[in-house]
Amino acid sequence: MRRFEHKTVLVTGAAMGIGAATARRLASEGASAIVADCNEEAAQQKVSEIQGSGGEAWFQHVDLANPSSIEEMGRQVRERVPCLHGLVNNAGILRTASIAETGDSDWEPQITVNLRAPALCTKVLLPLLRKGPGHIVNLSSEGAFIAHENRWVYTASKAGVLALTRNMAREVVGYGMRANTVAPGWTVTEMHFLHSDDPAAKKAELERVQRTESVIPRLARPEEIAAVIAFLLSDDASYMTASIVHVDGGRVTS
Ligand SMILES: NC(=O)c1ccc[n+]([C@@H]2O[C@H](COP(=O)([O-])OP(=O)(O)OC[C@H]3O[C@@H](n4cnc5c(N)ncnc54)[C@H](O)[C@@H]3O)[C@@H](O)[C@H]2O)c1
Secondary structure (H helix, E strand, O other), X not given: OOOOOOOEEEEEOOOOHHHHHHHHHHHHOOOEEEEEEOOHHHHHHHHHHHHHOOOEEEEEEOOOOOHHHHHHHHHHHHHXXXXXXXXXXXXXXXXXXXXXXXXXXXXXXXXXXXXHHHHHHHHHHHHHHHHOOOEEEEEOOHHHOOOOOOOHHHHHHHHHHHHHHHHHHHHHHHHOOOEXXXXXXXXXXXXHXXXXXXXXXXXXXXXXXXXXXXXXXXXXXXXXXXXXXXXXXXXXHOOOOOOEEEEOOOOOOO
16 A cells, blocks of 8 residues: 655654654655654654665654744745645653642643644644645544543643644645544553653553453554554545544443
């Protein structure tokens, strides 16, 4: 399948996890993948891997917590390409804290990266997306639908993404664009393990919950989320917009 031949798609947070898998998938289907991230070393490595397997990709620096960095990304991408055929607002961060422990250092980064950045990236890239036309996929989470302890800021930011996407969908339809949300279940990526003292114990705990609460009793692989994102960006999803697609082994809907 080469659904993205001669197309350019920007993926935020593409240095790792679901974003990296998405950039790989899109490039494997012919896209030129823009790997946008603040982690230059990891992002450049992903670009090299994609190029090494015959795909097309380039690195774009952006710090999604910083509006002027997002503006600068928009300026640089506009200089480099005449249009965009897709935008995946994928980057997200997870900080856990109880209600009592939560402070500004929890609110600020999660709201700016998880909720404000998808809006700002869409705004600065809209002139290019209108020309594509380019479709948008925003990443929410099963956490927007299921209550968890110590994740209230993260889950609130991810619930905000649902409303944001629905509004985007209404606003961009006139440009021939679609906007959808993907809500992944727990997926094996650095998000869960980067700040963990004991990654093996953390993985075992996630696996135990998934075994008991999900229909498919295992964690997801990033490639399984990427496949659905690619579908939504492609013409195969031409009648889908403002949708929320749960890719969580049946956890939320069962
Ligand atoms: N992994 C899961 O279980 C899971 C579940 C549900 C939803 N999600 C969502 O899927 C998306 C991807 O998650 P993941 O697990 O692949 O995450 P990850 O931690 O593996 O990767 C996140 C990427 O975002 C980048 N990033 C973080 N802050 C940034 C910033 N300020 N500027 C630029 N780049 C930044 C990181 O460098 C990294 O490359 C997120 O929105 C996340 O909330 C993940």
